[in-house]
Amino acid sequence: MKRAAAALKKEDPRMLREIAKELIIEAAEEYNREKASEAVISYALSKILSKVHIVNDRRWHEYKRALIDAIERDYSPEKITAIISSLDEEMGNFVRSTLDKARLKMAAEAYGMGLSLRASANLTGADIHDLADYIGETKIHDEEEYSIDIRKRVEGLKRLWRG
Amino acid sequence: MERIVSDSGPLISLSTVCLLDVFSFLKKEVVVTPSVYEEVYSYPIRKRRYMWSALRIERLNPRVDSLSASERSLSEELLHLINNIFYSHRGPLTIVQPAEVDSAVLSLRYDKLLLMDERTLRLVIEDPEQLRNRLSRKIHAWVKINRKALDEVKGIIGDLFVVRSVDIVSYAYEKGYFDAFPRKDIALKAALFALKYGGSAVGEEEIEEYVREKSRR
Numbered sequence: 267m268k269r270a271a272a273a274l275k276k277e278d279p280r281m282l283r284e285i286a287k288e289l290i291i292e293a294a295e296e297y298n299r300e301k302a303s304e305a306v307i308s309y310a311l312s313k314i315l316s317k318v319h320i321v322n323d324r325r326w327h328e329y330k331r332a333l334i335d336a337i338e339r340d341y342s343p344e345k346i347t348a349i350i351s352s353l354d355e356e357m358g359n360f361v362r363s364t365l366d367k368a369r370l371k372m373a374a375e376a377y378g379m380g381l382s383l384r385a386s387a388n389l390t391g392a393d394i395h396d397l398a399d400y401i402g403e404t405k406i407h408d409e410e411e412y413s414i415d416i417r418k419r420v421e422g423l424k425r426l427w428r429g
Numbered sequence: 430m431e432r433i434v435s436d437s438g439p440l441i442s443l444s445t446v447c448l449l450d451v452f453s454f455l456k457k458e459v460v461v462t463p464s465v466y467e468e469v470y471s472y473p474i475r476k477r478r479y480m481w482s483a484l485r486i487e488r489l490n491p492r493v494d495s496l497s498a499s500e501r502s503l504s505e506e507l508l509h510l511i512n513n514i515f516y517s518h519r520g521p522l523t524i525v526q527p528a529e530v531d532s533a534v535l536s537l538r539y540d541k542l543l544l545m546d547e548r549t550l551r552l553v554i555e556d557p558e559q560l561r562n563r564l565s566r567k568i569h570a571w572v573k574i575n576r577k578a579l580d581e582v583k584g585i586i587g588d589l590f591v592v593r594s595v596d597i598v599s600y601a602y603e604k605g606y607f608d609a610f611p612r613k614d615i616a617l618k619a620a621l622f623a624l625k626y627g628g629s630a631v632g633e634e635e636i637e638e639y640v641r642e643k644s645r646r
Contacts, residue, residue: 291568380567381524384547385524398441399627415638416621416631426542426590
């Protein structure tokens with residue numbers, strides 16, 4: 267998370283996204299929820315930095331300082347997520363919070379790697395219903411080969427159900 | 430009435446696109462495990478965004494079957510085996526959770542037919558190499574298969590027949606489910622894409638190919 271703090275100081279959303287991606291790959295490989303939480307936080311911070319109305323707000327610098335402190339001194343994911351939630355409440359425009367979106371995005375990355383929907387949702391704390399909807403909008407399933415297609419499965423059902 | 434064990438995904442997708450009546454049309458009773466029922470009803474009924482879908486599933490009235498003690502034991506063993514099939518230099522990869530394995534074990538009771546939209550468990554049975562390749566590519570590291578674990582898994586659920594919500598709806602189409610629509614081929618295509626966008630693990634090309642074939646007849 268030191269790298270995340272450095273990226274936050276420089277206000278570099280691209281670096282935060284890269285850090286998030288590296289972390290979620292490791293988290294999925296180890297099935298490590300703490301690392302997944304760090305990935306979620308890094309991604310959430312990248313989304314905050316990409317919102318012009320937030321970084322241009324006079325309140326942003328206070329939040330930024332609080333976030334950097336929470337990361338660098340006595341790292342506490344709970345404190346960081348509380349700050350992000352507070353920022354969302356004060357300056358956010360959407361029903362779905364920045365953290366929920368980050369959990370979804372990181373879960374989708376884990377699903378894209380090959381973990382099941384539930385395994386991915388449980389890893390990051392994403393809602394499984396939201397994750398299914400989100401994945402449906404991606405091209406993840408279009409990348410897959412299909413040896414047993416719809417026609418073959420329908421034929422299988424016809425055999426099983428005798429018509 | 431014949432029964433079909435379902436995981437959460439297909440029920441949620443079918444509910445969202447108003448196609449749950451496909452089961453009554455086909456005269457099939459849906460069976461779920463308690464954890465699936467929790468996911469499709471008990472949890473979403475408390476969330477405004479998914480409350481309506483939950484109520485539709487409640488109206489479907491799926492049968493809730495718990496695993497017996499021996500099935501529970503089998504499920505735990507299967508979970509451990511599946512999560513030890515693929516491994517990287519960091520160790521075995523956890524790819525599935527208890528709930529989907531419970532559904533797989535329950536389906537052994539009912540014609541070994543499982544309705545499941547998500548693809549990981551299905552690929553473990555049907556094409557573990559494809560799953561291994563995907564894991565390797567995304568992790569940027571070699572991923573190997575523990576053949577012994579894979580063989581043991583196949584020994585337990587190797588002959589499970591997995592279908593997705595798109596397959597059930599396609600089967601229903603062939604039985605006349607969309608006959609009331611003026612353009613039933615378009616209705617089929619629309620329904621299949623709606624399910625795909627709801628999370629069913631099916632590619633665009635696969636749907637187009639099937640719809641094209643049906644339109645030609």
